[in-house]
Amino acid sequence: MTPGQGDGAAGFSAELADRARGSRVVVVGGGIAGLVSAWECARIGMEVTVVEAAVEPGGAIRRATVGAIVLDTGAESYATRGGHVRRLLDELGLAADIVTPGGGRAWLAGAPGGAAPLPAGGVLGIPANPFAPDVRRIIGWSGAWRAYLDRLRPVLTIGHTHSLGALVRARMGARVLERLVSPIVQGVYSARPEDVDVDLAAPGLNAALTRTGSLSGAVSVLSAGRADKAPGAAVEGVRGGMTRIIDALLARLGELGATVLTETRAQSLARTADGWEIRLATPAETPEAAEALLADAVIVATDEGTARALLAPVVEGLEAGAEYGDLAAGAGAGVAPEIEVVSLVVDAPALDAAPRGSGVLTVPGAFVAKALTHATAKWGWLAEAAREAGPHRHVVRVSFGSQGEPAATAGLDDAEAIELALAQASALLGVEIEPSQLVGGHRERYTQSQPASIIGRQAQTAAARARVAAVPGLGVAGAWVSGTGLAQVVPDAVAESERIRSALLWR
8 A cells, every 4th residue: 555545554564654653744724725635644644733824714615604594605516527526525424415406507697688597508608509599599699690600710720719708709709708608707717708718718629629610619519418508517515515524524633633723823934954843823922922833744725825925935936925927818817806705595485486597697797796696596405494494585695706806895894795785686586685585694705716727827826836846845735726616626635735745754
């Protein structure tokens, strides 16, 4: 058995088992990347300490009790691609509680023709057939004929377009870009299509375009076999909420003797003769009174700004504050999206029929909200919990903010943000929800990492990771280096912790 196999050090040689037990690893950051990294090290016998600045671990996976219902207020699902998260859930004993979304197709609001279900099939909103009734309803006849010109335009065979937005606009026109692609790309990535790299967001699309002679033909090839699936359908959730993953990881870490420090900030890193010193500060302490941890290795699994500030003094060329320099995208790509999610619990019989399916995406500029999820229509387990609280009780999540554009709620207090969310929910759902029907509301703020699909972003983060890897006993994990979403964060954290623990075992 090699290091990294099994749940513990039982299969190691006595020497490797001793090395594992004698190795100290500090993980800075208690989000999903940090907790997975910590578990990967602790499960083979290493002494692990997790340092988390917040009151509770979890990072972007958060929960709150609103109107007597416990619900997700951060990430509510994960992408199924690669099977990485499902494997983690299986190891944590949660496989039986994996659930798939319901509620029917999501809708689009803000097009001149009124709200309509999102077309099925396609790739990131790009249609295979612009004359399909569900596509034509959104882009109109003139938009459909303009998109059809894609079939007549010559294909660039030397080189290809990097920008998704530029490609769609050139091949199919503004209506396909603005009414179909932009709502989906902003909903998935909180990014502008102009800043998204085609080859990363839709692998194979450029090659298929060259091969088939048109963008719609390329989409037909890539979407074959899933013509009945709506955008964003390949996701799963956990019965009882995504925070059950965090709870399970914390339980496993506790069983393995790991230490999790909350409300504790890693103030600085410094090399020692045989490892690392991590200076800590709690809210009640001054920097001068900060305590220290000694470790053989450190994995930094925080947001990008915090990670760069912590790593810059010990990693050559990793300047603090250089998060978004040298990106080859538009001006908006240089700002990390500030996202706010307002969760509303309402008593609204008109929502029993799920009038807008599982939720609504918006045409940019049409509404101040970027998206809405009818959570009790989308997740059966949440609908059951809501019905226990009231026969017509529903949970609606309203999202604000996108790349290069501050959230409309940013300057409001909580009560005002909830009031705005309720008004936007009424408009997006096509159902008037009165303030008297509001049972409770909750506002959550977080900074979303730049998507890995932003033009130039992959090269930037790869360079940062290489600089960190060049320093013995130092690792980095998290959405800013792996890409956003658990399907990317989890396998990346496993791989990085494997690199660190292998180096410790075989030194």
